[in-house]
Amino acid sequence: MLKKYEACLKRKKVNHSRAREAIYSIFLDNINCFMSVSELNKKLEEDYPKKVSINTIYRHLNFFVACDLVLLLQDDNKKAYYILVNKEAPVFKICPKCQIVAVEEITDKQQKTLCELVKPTKYQKAPFVVLHKVCERCG
Ligand SMILES: [Zn+2]
Numbered sequence: 001m002l003k004k005y006e007a008c009l010k011r012k013k014v015n016h017s018r019a020r021e022a023i024y025s026i027f028l029d030n031i032n033c034f035m036s037v038s039e040l041n042k043k044l045e046e047d048y049p050k051k052v053s054i055n056t057i058y059r060h061l062n063f064f065v066a067c068d069l070v071l072l073l074q075d076d077n078k079k080a081y082y083i084l085v086n087k088e089a090p091v092f093k094i095c096p097k098c099q100i101v102a103v104e105e106i107t108d109k110q111q112k113t114l115c116e117l118v119k120p121t122k123y124q125k126a127p128f129v130v131l132h133k134v135c136e137r138c139g
Contacts, residue, residue: 008067022048027084034081068126075099089118095135
């Protein structure tokens with residue numbers, strides 16, 4: 001994962017930034033976990049000694065998304081959630097009632113089939129599937 005991150009810095013010709021690295025390590029510590037910007041900000045305040053502005057956090061998040069290191073998912077209220085890309089064609093679910101976002105667990109066989117169906121394109125390098133599914137709490 002860090003290799004992919006380093007490759008991105010090189011490709012985009014950006015310098016190392018401790019704040020950016022701190023944010024990325026939050027993603028590495030929270031695999032399979034969606035985080036909103038405010039959740040990320042809270043975790044960053046716990047881990048990182050300096051104050052990072054929300055604008056800076058957004059800038060770093062946009063960089064991660066542009067590099068396909070992180071996926072951005074918006075719920076029906078346009079609230080943004082971010083998650084680390086750790087596999088091809090991941091499947092997520094959004095509850096249409098409470099808008100909770102989560103990772104949908106699928107079998108290896110299903111994953112394999114999906115990888116064949118959902119191929120990366122020029123426009124979407126890290127494609128994913130979103131299911132609108134009522135969660136256990138609302139169902
Ligand atoms: Zn729900």
